[in-house]
Amino acid sequence: MRKALESKCTLIANLTAQRRKQDILKPFLAIDPGVIYPTECLRISNKHDELRRSCGFIRGMDGLQHVPSYIILEPTSDLMLLLNSVFGKSVKTYLADPETxxxxxxxxxxxxSLTGAAISKWVFEKDLRFPDTASTPLLEAYRSLISSVCDQTVLRGVDFAAHLTVMKDKHFQEVDLPRYAKRLATRLTAALHPVIEEKKRPRVTKELNELLVRPFQLALDIKCLVMVGKDLFECVWPDRGTPFEESCMVDEPANWMRGGKEDGKLNWNRFVKLPSLPGLRVYAYERQMVDYNGFRKGVEEVSQGTVVAKALVYVM
Structure with missing residues (x-):
């Protein structure tokens, strides 16, 4: 009696596991060409809202300073590249200015703004590979065999679903992602060394390093959602000095209603002082396999995009 009960329990557990796998795979086998799925966009939009809130600790933080004019930055240093992303052509003017x-x-x-630039350049626009999702000869062999006995739709569905299964795994969520986020936080804290006051540097560095982990982890969550979908995304990162545009930008802090327009047109009376957090735009696309980047490289043929999350900017 006991053995029969254990056998049935095992059977139930196996069937339940199979059902979960089928539930993960089913949506990917029913993808309609040319359709952007609102559910996925909503998840990404919600994550972006969390990301915005997680960066709020920086505002009003003490112990920070402008890059001193006497400091010479290497052109390829992380800080210089981030400053270029924020200031564009005016970066030399900023660096040459005295404190006043x-x-x-x-x-x-x-x-x-530098944190937003790091999220854009180091997470969104960069290939993201973990040991658990790395391409191997065995994985390529599986893909080849599946494609030989099934059509491309099945192969794509299995590839997306397999990656999503790995990314939902407890070890990936609790070990891999946090570890990667901590590494990025440490990298950014090191890059920000010149903008931390020397007398307060030990305390501020430790505090900043700890608080930056959460924004990077949320950015990685967004990246993972982008990777396991057929559509193509793009960072919305406005250049300094461009006109404020309601359709894809939000004034930071949240007082964007003053003087703004609700029709999505350019507002030539207000300009971007600094970009703060990258927004996201999605394009209907037919990606056939998981792309470890997932963002536009500028060569893809796409139709008009849809803004999923507006870029945060400081205006002048």
């Missing part, structure tokens, strides 16, 4: 010439930019806003 930078008074219209709050130091905490600058650090938040």
């Amino acid at each position: 010439g930078k008074g219209n930019i709050i130091t905490s806003d600058l650090v938040r």
